[in-house]
Amino acid sequence: MADRAFSYRQGELIAEEFRRHGVEYLFIGKSGAIFHGFPDTTQDADLFPEKSPENGRRIAAALRHLGFPVDARLESDLVAGKDFVQLRTGPFDLDLVFAPDGIETYGEARSRALMIDGRFPVASLDDIIRSKRATNRAKDRETLPRLEAFAAYLRSRPSGRDPSPQEPGQRP
């Protein structure tokens, strides 16, 4: 069986196809925290797309180009604006979280997000923490103390975040 683990290359493919199709989205969840430098492991990538019919149509088109089998029902659900879509067939697993707990609106999260490595729009670490606190599943409760310590560590650095030159803190 092919390795279905998410990788940097797959992140690049998402970034390329979503940009080409004009999709509004942010990486979020533990996968988003890993973009910020959080040292941990996870199983799949979580995206927080803007919920709108047009963005739903763009997501469906981008997913097809990425190799996800998007049938008529799935496209209809993406356009209609479901809160949560879980994809398990395709080149890798992907969760689309259109209404993450603890975050009021996509626009607010986007205004606080960072563009990491010049191409990956990622929710702020504070928003990722806020969302995990609100979700409060066993796996979130297990991650939060270390994630909060990591956020405190980043704040204690002179730049307030990873200053590596390949990761300018641009706004998306």
Place this chain on the structure above:
Amino acid sequence: MKIEEERPPIDPEWLRDFEASLRRSLRDRLDYSFIHTYKPVLDDAPYRTFETMEEYRRWCRENLPAWLGYG
């Protein structure tokens, strides 16, 4: 709202992990942080959609094994 709270000093082992992580490239962090394992029930449908997050949480509580941590 900024998340600023009084916190105890960071565990020295965590601190070493954080520093080491930021020394790694983004490519390395992504290539080594994602581990795919089969998750029963969760991975047994090509896709699922949920009208609301509450519906999704209820489905997780009622259908997934507790040890997956989604409860």
